[in-house]
Amino acid sequence: MTETILELKNISYKYPGASDIALDDLSIKISSKEKISILGKNGMGKSTMFLISNGVIRPAKGKVYLNGDEVSDKKADLFNLRKTIGLVFQDPDSQFIAPRVFEEISFGPLNAGKSQAEAKTIVEKIISDLEISDLEEKSLYSLSGGEKKIVSIASVLALEPKIIFFDEPTAGLDNINTARFKRVIDGLYKRDIGLVISTHEVDFAWEWSDRTIIIKDGRVFADGPSDMIMTDKDLMAEAELRRPYLVEFAERVQKNSDEIIYPRSLEDLEKIL
Numbered sequence: 001m002t003e004t005i006l007e008l009k010n011i012s013y014k015y016p017g018a019s020d021i022a023l024d025d026l027s028i029k030i031s032s033k034e035k036i037s038i039l040g041k042n043g044m045g046k047s048t049m050f051l052i053s054n055g056v057i058r059p060a061k062g063k064v065y066l067n068g069d070e071v072s073d074k075k076a077d078l079f080n081l082r083k084t085i086g087l088v089f090q091d092p093d094s095q096f097i098a099p100r101v102f103e104e105i106s107f108g109p110l111n112a113g114k115s116q117a118e119a120k121t122i123v124e125k126i127i128s129d130l131e132i133s134d135l136e137e138k139s140l141y142s143l144s145g146g147e148k149k150i151v152s153i154a155s156v157l158a159l160e161p162k163i164i165f166f167d168e169p170t171a172g173l174d175n176i177n178t179a180r181f182k183r184v185i186d187g188l189y190k191r192d193i194g195l196v197i198s199t200h201e202v203d204f205a206w207e208w209s210d211r212t213i214i215i216k217d218g219r220v221f222a223d224g225p226s227d228m229i230m231t232d233k234d235l236m237a238e239a240e241l242r243r244p245y246l247v248e249f250a251e252r253v254q255k256n257s258d259e260i261i262y263p264r265s266l267e268d269l270e271k272i273l
C-alpha cells in the first residue's frame with residue numbers, strides 16, 4: 001500500500017471579482033510515485049487545482065492535507081507544502097525569480113536554509129542530470145521557450161519535491177523539446193518522484209499515464225486507471241474530449257473480437273497486428 005501524500009478535500013474556490021466558481025467541492029488523493037494525467041477542456045479548473053495543490057492560492061472552502069496533516073495558513077506549513085509539491089507553471093516567465101540560470105536554480109535551496117556549498121552541490125547535480133550546463137551562466141531572458149521550460153523544471157527539482165505538477169508542459173514546445181521533456185520526466189520517475197501532468201494531448205496521456213483524472217466545471221468528473229477512463233467513449237464525449245488514436249484504432253481493427261486489446265504505444269500496436 002502506498003500512502004497518500006497530498007489530499008485535496010472538498011475544495012471550493014472563486015477568484016476575486018469572478019462571477020463563476022473555479023473549483024466546486026473538488027476532492028483528490030495523490031500517493032507517492034504515481035503517473036497521473038489531468039484532462040479537461042479550457043477553463044475547467046485544472047490550473048486552479050494545481051495552484052491550490054502547491055499552496056500558491058488558498059482554498060475558500062475545504063482542506064489540503066500533506067502526509068495526513070492539515071496544511072494551515074502558517075508560513076511553515078505553506079513552505080513545507082511548496083517544497084514537497086513542486087509546481088512547474090505553464091508560463092516559465094511567471095515562475096522565475098532570479099536573472100540568471102544558476103541563481104534561479106539555487107534560489108529554492110538557499111531560501112530553504114541550505115548553505116552556499118550545499119546549494120551548489122544540489123544545483124550542479126541537477127544541471128548535469130538535465131544536461132543544461134551550457135545554460136548555467138546565461139540570462140533567463142536570452143533563453144528559448146524550450147530552454148526556459150527545462151530551467152523552470154530544474155528550479156522546481158532543486159527543492160527536492162516528492163511530487164511535481166506540470167501545467168500543460170508541452171504546450172508551445174517543438175518536437176525536439178517535447179522529446180527532451182519526456183526524457184526528463186522518465187528520469188524523474190526513476191528517481192521516485194510522482195508526476196501529475198495537465199495536458200490537451202490525449203495521445204501522450206494515454207501512452208504515459210497510469211491514472212487519469214478529468215476535471216469538469218471545477219469538479220472531479222472521472223478518476224481512475226487510464227485504460228478505464230480513456231477508453232470510455234461516453235465518458236470522454238461527455239467531457240468533450242477525444243479518445244486517443246490508439247484506442248479508436250484498436251476498436252476499429254478488432255470490431256469482431258469479444259475482448260478488445262488496447263495498445264498503449266506504437267510498439268504494443270505492432271505486437272497486436
Ligand SMILES: Nc1ncnc2c1ncn2[C@@H]1O[C@H](COP(=O)(O)OP(=O)(O)O)[C@@H](O)[C@H]1O
Binds near residue numbers: 045
Ligand atoms: N486569475 C484569474 N482571475 C479570475 N478568474 C480566473 C483566473 N484564473 C482562472 N480564472 C477562471 O477560473 C476558471 C478555471 O480556470 P483554470 O483553473 O485556469 O482552468 P484550466 O486550467 O482548466 O483552463 C475559469 O472560469 C477561469 O476563467
Ligand SMILES: [Mg+2]
Binds near residue numbers: 043046047048
Ligand atoms: Mg490551465
